[in-house]
Amino acid sequence: MKRVGIRDVASRAGVSMSSVSNALNRPERVSDEIVERVRAAVADLGYVPLQAAQQLRIGRSGLLGMTVINITNPFFGDLVSGAEDATGSSGARVLVGNSDDDEKKERDYFELFKRVQVEGALVSPFGDAGEALARELGRSVPVVLVDRVDDEGVLDSVSFDDVAGGRMAAEHLIELGRTRLAFIGAREEVRQVRERLAGARDAVARHPGVRLDATWIPRTSAEYGVGVGIMIAGLPPGERPDGIVTTNDHLACGVVHGLLRGGMRVPDDVAVVGYDDIEFAAVAAVPLTSVRQPAREMGRVAAQQLLRLVSGEVQATGRSIRFEPELAVRASTVGYR
Amino acid sequence: MKRVGIRDVASRAGVSMSSVSNALNRPERVSDEIVERVRAAVADLGYVPLQAAQQLRIGRSGLLGMTVINITNPFFGDLVSGAEDATGSSGARVLVGNSDDDEKKERDYFELFKRVQVEGALVSPFGDAGEALARELGRSVPVVLVDRVDDEGVLDSVSFDDVAGGRMAAEHLIELGRTRLAFIGAREEVRQVRERLAGARDAVARHPGVRLDATWIPRTSAEYGVGVGIMIAGLPPGERPDGIVTTNDHLACGVVHGLLRGGMRVPDDVAVVGYDDIEFAAVAAVPLTSVRQPAREMGRVAAQQLLRLVSGEVQATGRSIRFEPELAVRASTVGYR
DNA sequence: CATTTAAGAGCCGCTGCCTGC
DNA sequence: GGCAGGCAGCGGCTCTTAAAT
Structure with a gap:
C-alpha cells in the first residue's frame, strides 16, 4: 500500500500542493474554503506529513534526545516522565535512549541524536567518559546534564546535592x-x-x-x-x-x-x-x-531549561541547579x- | 556552526560525493585507497549522515516504535530492555513512547510513528480503544501486540497467560x-x-x-x-x-x-x-x-517476531504466543x- | 575494445519564496 | 491586493554516463 503524499491530497482537494501546505501550516494565508476542502481530503486519505521531508526542508526535527543509565530503575523512569511533562505542551518529542551502564551504548545514542538532528539533549551520563562525550555533543546542540554537575563548568546541569x-x-x-x-x-x-x-x-x-x-x-x-x-x-x-x-x-x-x-x-x-x-x-x-x-520534578526542570536553551531564550552558562534531597x-x- | 555534509567530506577527501556515499555504504565498489581517504575525512570533520535525508531517499527509517503504558513501572522497563536486546544487533532503533494510561497520548504516539515512518511497532495497548488503534496502525506497518491478545485475531501478539x-x-x-x-x-x-x-x-x-x-x-x-x-x-x-x-x-x-x-x-x-x-x-x-x-524475555521475543515481520520473512497470522507465568x-x- | 572505477545529475516529500491573476 | 500556484532546494543516494586502464 503506497504512502499518501501531499500530492494525493492536492489532487483530491482539487488544489495545488502549496495550498495544501499552506492550509495545514498557515491557514490564515488561505481562504476558508480551501482550508475546509484540504481538511476533508486529509481526513479521507488519512494523510500524515512525513517528518523526514519536513525536517530536511525546515532544518529542524522537533526532537529532544535523552539518555538515562537504566530505564528499569523507577528513579530514571520518573526522570523521563518529568521531562515529558515539561515538553508535552511545547510540541517537542523526547527520544529516550537507555544507555544501560554501557559507554558504547551511550556513544551510539549520541550518534543517533546527531543523525536525527535532535535540537537539544538531556543527558544523565555514565562515568566520566560519558561526561566528556556529553560535552562534545554540547558543541553542536544545547545539552543539559541531569543528575550530574559538569566538572568543567561548560554545560548547564540539574542535579541533586x-x-x-x-x-x-x-x-x-x-x-x-x-x-x-x-x-x-x-x-x-x-x-x-x-x-x-x-x-x-x-x-x-x-x-x-x-x-x-x-x-x-x-x-x-x-x-x-x-x-x-x-x-x-x-x-x-x-x-x-x-x-x-x-x-x-x-x-x-x-x-x-x-x-x-x-x-x-x-x-x-x-x-x-x-x-x-x-x-x-x-x-x-x-x-x-x-x-x-524528587526525580520527576528534576526531570521537569531540566527539560524546561533545555527548552529555553533550544529556543535561544537563554544562553548556556554552566549554571548548576541543585535540588536538595529530603x-x-x-x-x-x-x-x- | 554549520553542519558538515557529504559535500564537505568529498572536497576534503578530494573525491566526488558519490564516492563518499559508496565508500561508506558499499566499500567493495570503490578502491581501498578512496575508502581510506574518505574514512579519514569523515573522522576529521566528524561527519554524521543525516538520517532525514537518507530516509527520504531510501524510503526506510530503520526505526521501530514501541508504546508502553507506564514506563515508571519496572515491568515495562524490562519489556523495553528486552526489546532493545533483540533489536540491538539488527541495526534497528526503538522509539519508545510512554502512553501513561492515556488514550490520547497513545494516539499521538501512533501518529508520530507514522510521521517518522517506523517500520514496525510493538504496542502494549491501553484499553480496548487502544487495541482498535493498534489494529489501524497495523494496516500500514507490521504491529505486534505485547502483553495482550488481539480480540479479532488480526495482529500477532506476545503475552502472558x-x-x-x-x-x-x-x-x-x-x-x-x-x-x-x-x-x-x-x-x-x-x-x-x-x-x-x-x-x-x-x-x-x-x-x-x-x-x-x-x-x-x-x-x-x-x-x-x-x-x-x-x-x-x-x-x-x-x-x-x-x-x-x-x-x-x-x-x-x-x-x-x-x-x-x-x-x-x-x-x-x-x-x-x-x-x-x-x-x-x-x-x-x-x-x-x-x-x-519474565517480562524481559517477552520483550525480546516480541521484538524478534516484529523483526521477522518487518523483513518480510514471515507474514502476520494473528498468531498468539503465550508465556506461562510461574x-x-x-x-x-x-x-x- | 572490454572492464573497472569515478563523476554527474536527478529525485525522495515537503515548504516557502515569488509570481501572476 | 488578497490568494492560489509554480518552482527551487534541503542532503543524501543511486542510476547513468564518462573516463581511465
Missing part, C-alpha cells in the same frame, strides 16, 4: 546516638556515590568519637544486601556497625532483611538508611528511612514510636 | 486450605485484570466450599494497599478472607503491611499472593509469594518453614 544527601543520612544516625557507621555501596567510580560518601564523612568528621567505614559490593541489589546484612549480623558486637548508610533502597531493604534473619533488631541494634525513597520503602519489613529525591524518617532508624 | 496466572494464585491458596478468598485489584476494565480474576474464579469453581469476592480500589499503590489491609484486619473473623489474590506486588506489600498493623498474622490468619515478582518481593515485610512474569512461593502464603 548528593553531598547533602550523604551528610543528611549520617547526621541523622549520629543524632540518634550511633557511633559506628558503615557506608555500603557499589561502584565507587560513580560520582553520586562518591559525593554521598564525602557527605557522610563530612558529618562524621564533625563528631569526634564517631567513625565510618565504607564497604563496597558488586551490585546494589536486594540480593547482595541480604548477604551483607547476614554478614554484619555475624560480626562480634564490638566490630559491628550500629548505623548503616546505603546508596539505594533495594540494597537497604536487603540489608535489613539480612540483619533480621541474622537475629539483629532494627533499629535497636542496627539502624539503616536507604536512598531514593521508592514507593516500597514505606511498606518494607521495617519501614525504611530514606533520602528522597530525609523521609521511618522505623528503620527511629523504630515505631 | 493471565487466566493461568490468576488460576495459579487461587489454586495455591486453595491447596493451602484457604476457603474465603478475596481478589483485590483496580480497573476492572483492564483486560489482564479481568483475565486474572476469571482464572481465579475458575479455580474456585472447581472446589466446592471455596468462595471468592472481588474488591475494587482506585489505584494499585502500596498506600491504598495499606488501607485495604487495615480494613480487612478490622472485619469480624467470619467475614474476613483468609487468602488474598492481588494484581500487583506494590499493592500486595501494602496489604500485608496493613494486615500486620491491624494485628493479623501473615500467612497464619491471612495469606497473600502478589503479582509481578518484583525484586522487592523477596525482601518484603513478609517475603511475598508472587506470580512471576509462582514464586514465599512466606506470605506458606510461612517460614
